[in-house]
Amino acid sequence: MVTGDASFIKKINKSLIISKIIEHGMISRADLAKITGLNKATISVQAAELLADELIIESQQEHKNLGRRPIMLSLNHQAGFALGIDLDKKNITFTLSDLNGHPVSIDVMEIQTSDYTDILDLLINQIEIYQERSSNTRYGLVGAVVGIHGIVNNDEMIYFVPYHKWHNKNLKEDLQNGTGINIYVENNANLCSVAERVYKHHQSENLLSVSLYSGIGLGIMVKGELLKGYHGYAGEIGHMIVVPDGEPCGCGNLGCWEQYASEYSFVTHLSAKKNNTLLTYSDISKWLLEAEPLTCMQMEHYIKHLSIGLNNIINLYNPEILVLNSELLRLYPNALKEIKAHITSTVGHYSELLISEFGKKACSMGACALAIKNFLDISDLRLTDSEGQREA
Secondary structure, three states: OOOOOHHHHHHHHHHHHHHHHHHHOOEEHHHHHHHHOOOHHHHHHHHHHHHHOOOEEEEEOOOOOOOOOOEEEEEOOOOOEEEEEEEOOOEEEEEEEEOOOOEEEEEEEEOOOOOHHHHHHHHHHHHHHHHHHOOOOOOOEEEEEEEEOOEEOOOOOEEEEOOOOEEEEOHHHHHHHHHOOOEEEEEHHHHHHHHHHHHOOOOOOEEEEEEEOOOEEEEEEEOOEEOOOOOOOOOOHHHOEOOOOOOEOOOOOEOEOHHHHOHHHHHHHHHHHHOOOOOOHHHHHHHHHOOOHHHHHHHHHHHHHHHHHHHHHHHHHOOOEEEEEOHHHHHOOOHHHHHHHHOOOOOOOOOEEEEOOOHHHHHHHHHHHHHHHHHHOOOOOOOOOHHHHHHO
16 A cells, blocks of 8 residues: 655656556546546646646547537647667667657767767767757757666666776766756666567566667566666676687677677678678678578578577566567568577477567667656656557
8 A cells, every 4th residue: 555645645646647648648537537546636636737737738539429529638749858869889879759759850870989078078969959959848858868788787877888998987977967957878778678668568567678789688677667686787698608618708708698699790700701891781681582501501500599598588587578679680581480499498488579670779769768757757658659660
């Protein structure tokens, strides 16, 4: 039983009401009362305050029945904007979304440096541009979330970014000091799992998202919340050893999973076999469709090692939904069939194994969702992304 003073209970009720308005898109006060279990007086008071704050709007629903048309409540998605930032190895993706999580713009910027100060200045300048673009709304830019391809602790301090060789960087504080807005810093794989839960798999209580790009990361969602471990470092699954005394890894160990099952490892090994360092996804897609022997052999090797790690994950977590985020697997029509053929253990169990529809957009989409969730101060956020799903 939840107890507390009146202001605390009011805050809980407000969070619940906003969550349900977003979930249903458009809903009447009477239906809100039925769904939430709150009395009509509480709904009326909360709705009046949310209307005054311009967080929700009223409209009349068209219907053919006789009588008064019901007044519907919906989120005022134009009250402000959220910014999701995917800080990757060689580029930064900026996704600006409205409060419904729908992208307004997506910009990709190449970076030629790993210098922390240079990248910090670049981020500050870009965030200021988005602040200006959002300035004509009630709440402006409500927050920015930065996805880091590295280790981030529970205090949002960057412990280590392998590619850029950053150690113990307080990007959150540096960006907040430079921009004056709310900044959040999170691991990219965690944000990918947030995107899957918030935009698509709303009902899943145990969802895992495996990101397979420059390295391998695991985002773990349990009952709608990220499972991050004692320090915040949970999910560094790419450094699980799958080949004893195998290929050296930047972490200092030998035979780490990401040396065999990340997209970077696939491209590196295929490039060496073809003596071509400029491979593209288009090249790989063409060779797979043509059943080119070297590419098919490398894919077979890749699937084998990918499945070894997935077997371990399934045995460890017993997930309801296991999502693989990989552009490479999206190119290969037989990917899921061949992976499933490798994970037939009678011990390991899962409900669904899927390839993400969001691809490389997942990190910045999850970042936008987290910024919205923090701004609205709600525990359960359920959005839709019909545009992203049409493209998938």
